[in-house]
Structure formats: C-alpha cells, structure tokens
Amino acid sequence: xxxxxxxxxxxxxxxxxxxxxxxxxxxxxxxxxxxxxxxxxxxxxxxxxxxxxxxxxxxxxxxxxxxxxxxxxxxxxxxxxxxxxxxxxxxxxxxxxxxxxxxxxxxxxxxxxx
Amino acid sequence: xxxxxxxxxxxxxxxxxxxxxxxxxxxxxxxxxxxxxxxxxxxxxxxxxxxxxxxxxxxxxxxxxxxxxxxxxxxxxxxxxxxxxxxxxxxxxxxxxxxxxxxxxxxxxxxx
Numbered sequence: 337x338x339x340x341x342x343x344x345x346x347x348x349x350x351x352x353x354x355x356x357x358x359x360x361x362x363x364x365x366x367x368x369x370x371x372x373x374x375x376x377x378x379x380x381x382x383x384x385x386x387x388x389x390x391x392x393x394x395x396x397x398x399x400x401x402x403x404x405x406x407x408x409x410x411x412x413x414x415x416x417x418x419x420x421x422x423x424x425x426x427x428x429x430x431x432x433x434x435x436x437x438x439x440x441x442x443x444x445x446x447x448x449x450x
Numbered sequence: 451x452x453x454x455x456x457x458x459x460x461x462x463x464x465x466x467x468x469x470x471x472x473x474x475x476x477x478x479x480x481x482x483x484x485x486x487x488x489x490x491x492x493x494x495x496x497x498x499x500x501x502x503x504x505x506x507x508x509x510x511x512x513x514x515x516x517x518x519x520x521x522x523x524x525x526x527x528x529x530x531x532x533x534x535x536x537x538x539x540x541x542x543x544x545x546x547x548x549x550x551x552x553x554x555x556x557x558x559x560x561x562x
Contacts, residue, residue, distance in 0.1 A: 379552040392549060426493050435482055435543030435550055441493030
C-alpha cells in the first residue's frame, strides 16, 4: 500500500448525476493532486493543492470541481459529465509541490459515464 | 511545443536479459526526471529520481542515466524477471515550474 487511498474504486454514472471521488493520504504530505488517465494517453494533471491552496488548474472543465478541506483529504466533485470523461482518476500526494519529491499514487477510481 | 516521448510499442525480452527503456524530450529544460512503474488498473509507483546535474543513478537492479545534451534518459533493468513486466513511465519537472509532466509509458514484457 502506498499510503494513499481512494474511494470508490469503480463508479458508473449517468450524464445528469452528481457524484464525488474521495482521496485520503496518511503520509503527512502537503501537496495533493488529481490526474486523469485515459486509454492510450499520458497521465494528465488536473489539479494541484499545496498546503490546502489550489496552485494549478490545468484548463479543466468546470464540470470537475476539486475540494481540499485539509492537507489529508481531497475530493473531486463531478456533475453533468460526458462519455469522454470516462477514465481512471488518480489521486497522488507528495511532500510539497516543488517537483523535487516523488509522488505517491492511490489505486485510482475507474469512472464510466453512460 | 514541449514533448516527452516513450516508445509506445511494447518491449519484449527474455528473462535474465537487461531491459532498456528510453525517454526522449524536446523543448524542455528539465531540473528533475523521475521513473515510475504502473501495473494494470493500479496507480504508478515511484522508482527513481535523477537530477539534471547527475549522469547516473542506481537502485538494486535498476539504473537510470540522464543526458541533457541528447535530451534523453535511459532506464535499465538488469537480470530482468517476469515480475518486472509492467508499464514504465518517465516524468519531467522543468526549470520553468513545478509541474511534473508524464510520458505515455512503455510496456515491458519479460518472458520466462
């Protein structure tokens, strides 16, 4: 185990649903990340929180809304998604957002939008 | 535009041989380069980090080289085992910011 947990592991939702993905890290890290991984494409950074402040929003559509209530928890709120949003959503954490430290990834949430 | 390229074709090798994976980049001035392993349906796992002023890094059977002139990193697994079969990702952090950008990964298959 990497010390980063994600729930749920699998999610099927319709385009009109609202759901949330949850991530928790037990490593004492100060930076947390959301990535999207689609088939045949590289990992895409979506959001970064460093010391609970959002520092990166990588041109992500507003139907994805992150929330970081404390340095151990990260949420991704989903609403009005499209079928092309189906992917593996990965949460990661690192000591800080300097790029000098490795990232620890959770197991991911496999999202299917129908 | 900035690009990180890894061979998208799977690399098939025989057990016991050395596997060599390549990560090429363009229009980057990387400060750090990292390698991760990813198994199907799971998140990537960190393996090694190498800095721009380091030529080589080793960890057990793993070796990473970093050539900023060639704009290339090589990742070697010596005495490969079937358990080494996975997708290997390289990731760069440039001097211009803190964001880590990942390559598409290369799938390694080690046959017994």
